Amino acid sequence: MLSLILALFSGAVGGLIVAMIPETNNRLRNYIVLFFASSSAFFTWRTAMKVFAGESVRIAGELGGLAFSLDPDPLGAVFGLIASTLWLFTAVYSFGYMVGKHKQRTFFTFFLISLTMTLGVAFSGNLVALYLFYELLTFATYPLVIHERSPEAMKAGSKYILYSLSGAGAILIAIVLTYAWSGKLDFSGGPMLVNSLRPGLNWLLGLFIGGFGVKAAIMPLHRWLPTAMVAPTPVSALLHAVAVVYSGVYGILRTVYSVFGHELIGQLGIRNILPWIAAITILAGIATATRQDVLKRRLAYQTISHLSYILLGAFTLKAWGLAGAIFHMISYSTLKITLFFCAGIISEMTGEIKVSKMGGIGWFLPKTMVAFSIATMGMIGMLPLNTFWGKYYLMKGSVESGKWPLALVLVISGIINAICFVPAIVNGFRGERTKTSGEKGGRVSLMLAPTLILVIIALFIGLMPGIVWPGVEAVVNWFY
Amino acid sequence: MTAAITANLPVFIIIAPLFVAFVLPTLAQRMRLVENLVISVEALMLFGACYLASIVLFQKGIPIIYQMGGWSAPWGIELKVGSLGAFFLLVIAIVSLPIALFARGNLTFEVGGKERRARFYVLYLLLVGALAGMALTNDLFNVYVLVEVATLSCCGLVSARNHPRAAKATFTYLILATLGSCLVMGGIGFIYIVTGHLNMGFASQELGRIWQNNPRVVWMAFSFMLVGFGVKSALFPLHVWLPDAHSVAPSPASAILSGLAVKGYLICLLKVLYNVFGHTLMQTYSVHKVLVLVGMVAIIAGSISALTQDDLKRRLAFSTVAQVGYIFLGFGLLNTKGLAGTLFYLASHAVIKSTLFLSAGAMLAVTGKKNIKDLSGIGRKMPVTTAAFTVSSLGLIGIPLFSGFVGKWHLLLGSFESDNILSVAVIIAGSVLCAAYLFPIIRIAYFESAPEKDWKDPNVPQKLALILLSIVIVVLGVVPGSLLELAGRAAAELLVLQ
Numbered sequence: 001m002l003s004l005i006l007a008l009f010s011g012a013v014g015g016l017i018v019a020m021i022p023e024t025n026n027r028l029r030n031y032i033v034l035f036f037a038s039s040s041a042f043f044t045w046r047t048a049m050k051v052f053a054g055e056s057v058r059i060a061g062e063l064g065g066l067a068f069s070l071d072p073d074p075l076g077a078v079f080g081l082i083a084s085t086l087w088l089f090t091a092v093y094s095f096g097y098m099v100g101k102h103k104q105r106t107f108f109t110f111f112l113i114s115l116t117m118t119l120g121v122a123f124s125g126n127l128v129a130l131y132l133f134y135e136l137l138t139f140a141t142y143p144l145v146i147h148e149r150s151p152e153a154m155k156a157g158s159k160y161i162l163y164s165l166s167g168a169g170a171i172l173i174a175i176v177l178t179y180a181w182s183g184k185l186d187f188s189g190g191p192m193l194v195n196s197l198r199p200g201l202n203w204l205l206g207l208f209i210g211g212f213g214v215k216a217a218i219m220p221l222h223r224w225l226p227t228a229m230v231a232p233t234p235v236s237a238l239l240h241a242v243a244v245v246y247s248g249v250y251g252i253l254r255t256v257y258s259v260f261g262h263e264l265i266g267q268l269g270i271r272n273i274l275p276w277i278a279a280i281t282i283l284a285g286i287a288t289a290t291r292q293d294v295l296k297r298r299l300a301y302q303t304i305s306h307l308s309y310i311l312l313g314a315f316t317l318k319a320w321g322l323a324g325a326i327f328h329m330i331s332y333s334t335l336k337i338t339l340f341f342c343a344g345i346i347s348e349m350t351g352e353i354k355v356s357k358m359g360g361i362g363w364f365l366p367k368t369m370v371a372f373s374i375a376t377m378g379m380i381g382m383l384p385l386n387t388f389w390g391k392y393y394l395m396k397g398s399v400e401s402g403k404w405p406l407a408l409v410l411v412i413s414g415i416i417n418a419i420c421f422v423p424a425i426v427n428g429f430r431g432e433r434t435k436t437s438g439e440k441g442g443r444v445s446l447m448l449a450p451t452l453i454l455v456i457i458a459l460f461i462g463l464m465p466g467i468v469w470p471g472v473e474a475v476v477n478w479f480y
Numbered sequence: 481m482t483a484a485i486t487a488n489l490p491v492f493i494i495i496a497p498l499f500v501a502f503v504l505p506t507l508a509q510r511m512r513l514v515e516n517l518v519i520s521v522e523a524l525m526l527f528g529a530c531y532l533a534s535i536v537l538f539q540k541g542i543p544i545i546y547q548m549g550g551w552s553a554p555w556g557i558e559l560k561v562g563s564l565g566a567f568f569l570l571v572i573a574i575v576s577l578p579i580a581l582f583a584r585g586n587l588t589f590e591v592g593g594k595e596r597r598a599r600f601y602v603l604y605l606l607l608v609g610a611l612a613g614m615a616l617t618n619d620l621f622n623v624y625v626l627v628e629v630a631t632l633s634c635c636g637l638v639s640a641r642n643h644p645r646a647a648k649a650t651f652t653y654l655i656l657a658t659l660g661s662c663l664v665m666g667g668i669g670f671i672y673i674v675t676g677h678l679n680m681g682f683a684s685q686e687l688g689r690i691w692q693n694n695p696r697v698v699w700m701a702f703s704f705m706l707v708g709f710g711v712k713s714a715l716f717p718l719h720v721w722l723p724d725a726h727s728v729a730p731s732p733a734s735a736i737l738s739g740l741a742v743k744g745y746l747i748c749l750l751k752v753l754y755n756v757f758g759h760t761l762m763q764t765y766s767v768h769k770v771l772v773l774v775g776m777v778a779i780i781a782g783s784i785s786a787l788t789q790d791d792l793k794r795r796l797a798f799s800t801v802a803q804v805g806y807i808f809l810g811f812g813l814l815n816t817k818g819l820a821g822t823l824f825y826l827a828s829h830a831v832i833k834s835t836l837f838l839s840a841g842a843m844l845a846v847t848g849k850k851n852i853k854d855l856s857g858i859g860r861k862m863p864v865t866t867a868a869f870t871v872s873s874l875g876l877i878g879i880p881l882f883s884g885f886v887g888k889w890h891l892l893l894g895s896f897e898s899d900n901i902l903s904v905a906v907i908i909a910g911s912v913l914c915a916a917y918l919f920p921i922i923r924i925a926y927f928e929s930a931p932e933k934d935w936k937d938p939n940v941p942q943k944l945a946l947i948l949l950s951i952v953i954v955v956l957g958v959v960p961g962s963l964l965e966l967a968g969r970a971a972a973e974l975l976v977l978q
Contacts, residue, residue, distance in 0.1 A: 132880040169908035
C-alpha cells in the first residue's frame with residue numbers, strides 16, 4: 001500500500017520540486033528528476049511484484065460522492081511497469097536531448113507530473129479513478145506537446161486537447177450509462193455488465209471504444225497523433241508511442257475485459273466488426289507511413305498501426321489473443337522508444353528530419369543506425385527480437401477465434417513495415433565510408449546509452465521470452 | 481434570548497442584510513466601518529445558514545415553518561425552511577461572503593469614491609437580502625416583491641460604474657427585467673384567479689383539485705411564469721440583456737449577478753413549477769419537455785456565442801447563458817437524480833462563475849486589458865489570480881476533483897433515467913465547447929510569453945477571496961457531502977409534493 005502511494009506520487013512530488021529549481025540549474029534538476037523517476041520505477045516494481053504474488057494493494061475512498069479506488073490487478077501492474085521503467089530511460093535520454101533547449105524547467109516538471117497521471121491510469125481500481133487520471137493526463141501532457149511554442153506546436157496542442165476531451169466526453173457518457181445499468185464501477189469482482197444482456201450494449205461498447213480510441217489512435221480518430229510530433233523527441237518517444245497512447249489502449253482492454261467481459265462481448269453483434277476495425281487501422285496506418293518523408297511522422301503512423309495489433313489481440317476474445325496483446329504491449333514499447341530515440345539523435349546530430357535526405361548517415365552515426373536497424377527488424381516481427389513472440393501469439397489467437405484472415409493481416413503488415421523502413425536503412429549505409437563519427441561527447445552518450453540498453457533488453461527478451469511470460473500469464477489467468 | 485434568536489432565525493437572516501443596507505448610507509464617511517459591517521453581516525448569514533441547514537438535515541425532511549407576524553398560513557406570509565431553502569441559503573452565504581471580501585479590495589478601482597462605494601454596498605446587501613428571501617418564502621406575492629427588489633438592486637449594481645456603456649446596459653436590462661416582472665406578476669395573477677390563494681401550499685392543493693375547470697388559464701399561468709423567469713434568468717433567446725449588463729458591471733457585481741442573482745430567479749421558478757403547479761401538472765402540460773428543449777438550445781447557443789467573444793468578461797457572461805441552459809434542462813428531467821444534480825450544478829456554477837468573474841476582474845484591474853489576447857503570460861505575473869481562474873475553468877468544464885463534475889454526473893444519470901439520450905449528448909457537447917472557450921484563455925495565460933510589465937497579484941482581501949472560492953470548488957468536488965445530501969433531499973421533496 002505504501003509502495004503504491006510512493007510509486008504513484010513520486011512523479012507529482014518530483015515535478016513540484018523541479019518547478020521550484022531555477023531555470024539555469026540544470027545539473028541539480030537532472031539529479032532530482034533521476035531520483036524521482038527511479039523511485040517511482042522502484043516502487044512500481046515492488047507494487048507489481050506484490051500484485052503478481054496475489055496480494056491485494058487496494059486503496060479505496062470517495063471522490064465527489066462516488067466510489068474511488070486504486071487497485072492494480074495484473075493488467076494494471078504490467079502497464080505500470082512498462083510506463084515507469086521506460087520513463088526512467090527517457091529521463092536519461094532527455095538529459096542529453098534537452099541540453100541547450102529552452103524552458104527545461106517546465107519540460108521536466110510536466111514530464112514528471114505526467115508519470116503520476118499515467119501510473120494513476122494504470123493503478124485505477126474503478127472507472128471513476130480511471131476517468132480522473134485519464135483526463136488529468138491530457139492536461140499534464142499538453143505543455144509537453146506545445147514545448148516549442150511555435151504556431152505549429154500551439155495548433156497541434158489545441159488539436160490534441162480537443163480530440164482528447166471529446167473522447168473523454170464519450171467515455172463519461174459510457175461510464176455513467178454503465179453505472180446506471182449495472183450499479184457498479186469497480187474492476188475487481190468480475191465484469192460489471194455480466195448477466196445483463198440488453199439491446200443498447202453494442203452502442204455502449206462503441207462509445208467506450210470510440211472514446212478511448214482517440215488516445216489509442218484508432219483510425220479515423222488518429223489525426224492528433226502525427227501533428228503532435230512537433231513535440232520534443234523524448235515526448236514523442238515516451239508519450240506518443242507509449243504512455244499516452246497506451247492509456248487509450250489500456251482503457252479499451254479494461255472495457256473489454258473488466259466492464260463487459262469477453263463472454264458478454266462474445267454474444268454481441270459488434271464482436272464481428274471490432275477485429276476488422278483494428279485490422280483496417282493496422283494496414284492503413286502502416287500504408288500511410290510509407291508515404292511520409294519526415295521520419296517522426298513515419299514513425300507516428302507506424303505507432304498507429306502497431307497500437308491496433310494490441311487491440312486486435314483483445315478483440316479476438318481468446319486467451320491467446322490477450323496473451324499476444326500483452327506481450328506485444330511489452331515488447332513493442334521497448335523497440336518503438338528505441339526508434340524514436342534514434343530519430344532524435346539523428347535530428348540533433350545532423351539536423352536532418354527527412355528520410356529521403358538521410359543517405360550515408362549510418363557511417364556518421366553507426367551505433368544509432370545499428371540500433372535503428374535492429375528495432376526495425378523488431379517492428380517487422382523477425383525472430384531474435386521480442387516482438388516476434390507477441391505477433392506469434394496474436395496470430396494464434398486470431399486463428400483460434402476462427403478469423404484466420406486476421407493472421408494474414410499481421411503478416412502483410414510485417415511486410416509493409418519492411419518496405420517502409422528497410423530501404424531507408426540501406427540508404428543510410430550507402431556511399432563512402434567516413435572515418436569521422438558523430439557519436440562522441442557526453443551529450444550523445446547520454447542519448448545513446450538508454451537507446452542501446454533498450455535494444456539489448458529487447459534482444460534478451462526475444463531470446464528468452466520466458467522472463468516476461470509470468471506477467472503475461474498473470475494477466476491472462478486474471479481474466480480467463 | 482438564544483431561543484428567541486434561533487426561533488426567529490429564518491426571518492433574521494432576511495432582515496439583517498436589508499436592515500444594515502439602509503443604515504449604510506449614513507456611515508458613508510467611515511468606509512472602514514461600512515466594509516466591516518458588510519463582512520460581519522455576511523459572516524452572520526453564513527453562520528445562520530449553516531445552523532438552519534444542520535437543523536434541516538437533522539430533522540430529516542420536516543421543514544421549519546415561520547409565520548410572519550404570527551398570522552397563520554392562508555392569510556399571513558409564510559417562510560419555509562425546507563431542504564431547498566436551506567440549500568440555497570447556504571449557497572448564497574458561501575458565495576456572497578468572498579465576493580464582499582473581494583469588493584473590499586477592489587471597489588476603489590471599480591466604482592470610485594466613498595459615496596459610490598457605500599451605495600454599492602447598499603445595493604449589494606439589498607440583493608443578498610432579497611435572494612435570501614427568495615430561498616425561504618412560501619408565498620407567491622412575496623416572490624414577486626422579492627423579485628422586484630432583486631431586479632432593481634441588480635440594475636443599480638450594473639450602473640455602479642460611472643460609464644456611458646453602463647447606463648445603456650442598465651436601461652436595456654431595466655426594460656427587459658420589468659417586462660419579466662410583469663409577466664411573473666401576470667402568472668401569479670392567473671394562479672390567484674384559479675385558486676384564490678397566494679400561499680404556495682394552499683395554491684398547489686387547490687390547483688390539483690380544480691385546474692380542469694380553467695385549463696386555459698393554467699396554461700397561461702405556466703407560459704407567463706416560464707417566459708417571465710426566463711427573461712430574468714437569461715434563458716436563450718431571452719438573454720439579450722445579460723452579456724452587456726454582466727460585462728460592464730463592476731467585477732464584484734458581475735460575480736454576484738452571474739453567480740447568484742440569476743440563480744435566485746431560477747430557484748423561484750423551481751418553486752413555482754414544483755411547489756405550486758406540481759410535477760403531475762407539468763407532465764399534463766408537457767412543460768418538462770419544453771424545459772429540456774429550451775435548455776438544450778441554450779447550452780449549445782450560449783456556448784457557441786461564448787466562443788466568438790474576444791472580451792474576457794463578455795465570454796464569461798455568454799458562458800452563464802449556456803450554464804443556465806443546463807439548469808433549465810435539469811428542471812425538466814422530473815426525477816430525483818436529475819433534479820438533485822441540477823441543484824448541485826446550480827450551487828457549483830454559483831461558486832465557479834463568481835470565481836471566474838472575480839479573477840477576470842482582478843486581471844482587468846491590474847492590466848487594464850479587456851481582450852483575451854492581451855493577457856498573454858499573465859500566469860507568471862499573477863499566479864494566484866490565474867490559478868483561481870484555472871481551477872474554476874476546470875470546474876466548469878467538468879473535470880473530476882472539481883465541483884462541476886459531481887453536478888454533471890448526476891445530471892447525466894438523471895437524463896439516462898428519463899431516457900433522454902439527446903440531452904446526454906448535449907450535456908457532453910456543452911462540456912467540450914466549454915473547454916473550447918475557456919482553455920484558450922488558460923493557454924494564453926500560461927504558455928505565451930509575458931510582456932515586460934509590472935503586473936502583480938491584487939491585494940490581500942482579493943487574493944483571500946479568490947483562494948477561499950477555489951477551495952470551495954475543490955472541496956465540493958471531492959467531498960460534496962452534506963450539500964449534495966441537501967440537494968438530494970430537496971429534489972425528493974419537490975417531486976413528492978402533490
